[in-house]
Amino acid sequence: MDAHLAGRPPRTSALPHNSPSARGRWLPLVAACLGTFLLLVYATIVTVALPRMAGELHAGFGALQGVIDVYTLALAGLLLGMGSLGDVLGRKRLYVLGLAVFTAATLACALAGNVQLLIAARAVQGIAGAAMFATLVPLIGLAYTGRDRARAFAVWGAVAGAAAGIGNVAGGMLTQLLSWQGIFYGALPVCAVALWLAAKVPADHARGAARIDWPGIATFSLAATGVTFGFIRGGEAGWGAGSTLLGFGFGAVMLLAFAVVERAADRPMVPLGLFRTPAFNGLLLASGAYYLGAFAFLPVLSLWLQNGAGLSSFATSLVITVQPVAFFATSALAGGALHRMPARWSVGGGTLLVAAGDLLLLLLEPGASWPVLLPGLLVTGVGAGLVSPVLPALAMASAEPAHSGVAAAAANSARQLGLAWGIALLGTVFHRCVPGTGVGAPAGAYAAGLDAVFLVAGAVAAFGGAVAWLVCGRE
Structure with missing residues (x-):
């Protein structure tokens, strides 16, 4: 992007859309920050709504834990694999797709009539959030250089920090004033604005689908998911429980498989x-x-x-x-x-x-x-x-x-x-x-x-x- 601009003589007319001096030069940052805000807010916003969910959905403690844990599990387990897909398919393409799926999953959460459907929708939310989180940071890096890049990452870090606090407060207010469904309905207008902004961000260049390291993505995602599940179950059921040991064991085997796969790959994911x-x-x-x-x-x-x-x-x-x-x-x-x-x-x-x-x-x-x-x-x-x-x-x-x-x-x-x-x-x-x-x-x-x-x-x-x-x- 910068090399392309550097090769052009100075003009007095309008600059390209992705020029650092263009009027919309901060648009990629705004789009990335809004996406970051959404996915991090929804890691915390449901916590204070759990008692209301328990009464209306007739859900037990284990199911309520699932509403929180499944989002974290999907987000953490798939993040690295989504980063690799973004490198190959194009970060903007994967980010917009992830944001669209996140929007649909958020609506599904609001419409869920039982806790099982809510957990399933939250899982999809987490998968989409991983696609967003893995690609929006590189998009910032591609859009800015020098001092602008430092400023952009500083703003992004501040937004990421604010999201956790706002999630706690917004969850309490929306649940108290409206209902637990309100914490999901309230995000839909924000999602629509985020999609509109993301569509206007200049696209990056994909490297071609033939280079996707599917075995690497699969083995690492399964390894991270298995170990994360083991930690979650260890906190809930005890570190010696069969499900806890199964999660850790599966994660360890998949991590070993990941190392073997990546060592043998011509174009490894990592x-x-x-x-x-x-x-x-x-x-x-x-x-x-x-x-x-x-x-x-x-x-x-x-x-x-x-x-x-x-x-x-x-x-x-x-x-x-x-x-x-x-x-x-x-x-x-x-x-x-x-x-x-x-x-x-x-x-x-x-x-x-x-x-x-x-x-x-x-x-x-x-x-x-x-x-x-x-x-x-x-x-x-x-x-x-x-x-x-x-x-x-x-x-x-x-x-x-x-x-x-x-x-x-x-x-x-x-x-x-x-x-x-x-x-x-x-x-x-x-x-x-x-x-x-x-x-x-x-x-x-x-x-x-x-x-x-x-x-x-x-x-x-x-x-x-x-x-x-x-x-x-x-x-």
């Missing part, structure tokens, strides 16, 4: 040489660690805020929103400068700051109220806001242009897998101290459970941050 680069591996580790350390404790924290501190669901969502507000402000204000900073400071330092925020949350003691959480939530939000804007660009820079999409998808996949695994792991840690739902549990049990959660989250973030600090670029 160049295995990427994983021989310490900086890339450190980037992936930090991606999962900072997301786990910053966000995986929020479900159990929400449980304490409602059952322990006595807040309503809407008030709980407002307290939690302190964190994404800090995330948004940091990404928006510092995002451009972060791209000029060595990765060990932005990724490693930001992840270590998340760990420090987790340790600040240990100020919570029996009898404490919600304000004691604010320092920890602010620091974890700032730390995450330092890491998020630079991840896509660093991942894309670590690979050849032909594999930039799958490299960015690998970083995002590590991020989502860290969240999915972390929620299950930290949930298990919490419930060992606070059995059941926590209703009526003594304050000491709550404090002990949350302290254990914050310590584990902080340890994971500290390890990931330390590794990234040591191995990521120091230039």
Whole structure:
């Protein structure tokens, strides 16, 4: 795109649509941010609507968990494969297709008459969300260069941070004022605008369907899905349960099959040489660690805020929103400068700051109220806001242009897998101290459970941050 423009003499007439100086130069960013907002909001928006769903759909706890888990499972498990498909078929084409399917699945969620149909529609939503998430970051990278690219990724990171907080608040408001179906109907106009914007974004060039590495896509997607299912089941049924062990075993076998398939492939989905680069591996580790350390404790924290501190669901969502507000402000204000900073400071330092925020949350003691959480939530939000804007660009820079999409998808996949695994792991840690739902549990049990959660989250973030600090670029 830039080479094409550079070869043309300056003119006084209108510039091409995809020129950095054209009137609509930020249109690709707006389209990508709106798509990101949709898919990340719907990872969290259903949480506060679960009690209403349980009553109207006559659903048990396991089915309600499925409404949340199936979306995360599809999103995390298919992200890398969708990145490869986008590299081959064209990112815009796959993004628009994913957005169209996401819109249809959202309508199906609203119309679902029973919990089984709702779970199926949520699964399709997650698959479509993976297609969107895997392609929109490379589309930003293709649309901008230099300072504009740094600004674009900073804005994108801020929107990603804000989406989580808005999802919590919007879910509480729509469910309280309308119904649980309202959280899905409300997205349809936004989806329509996102489709209109996406259609106007300049297309990238596909490499041809003959190069699709179907065995690589299938084996990795099954491996990620199997391991993610194992973590989810471990948190729900116990780490020694048959379904948990089956998930982990299946995932391990598929991961081995993926390595064999990719080694033998003429045109592998993922160049295995990427994983021989310490900086890339450190980037992936930090991606999962900072997301786990910053966000995986929020479900159990929400449980304490409602059952322990006595807040309503809407008030709980407002307290939690302190964190994404800090995330948004940091990404928006510092995002451009972060791209000029060595990765060990932005990724490693930001992840270590998340760990420090987790340790600040240990100020919570029996009898404490919600304000004691604010320092920890602010620091974890700032730390995450330092890491998020630079991840896509660093991942894309670590690979050849032909594999930039799958490299960015690998970083995002590590991020989502860290969240999915972390929620299950930290949930298990919490419930060992606070059995059941926590209703009526003594304050000491709550404090002990949350302290254990914050310590584990902080340890994971500290390890990931330390590794990234040591191995990521120091230039």
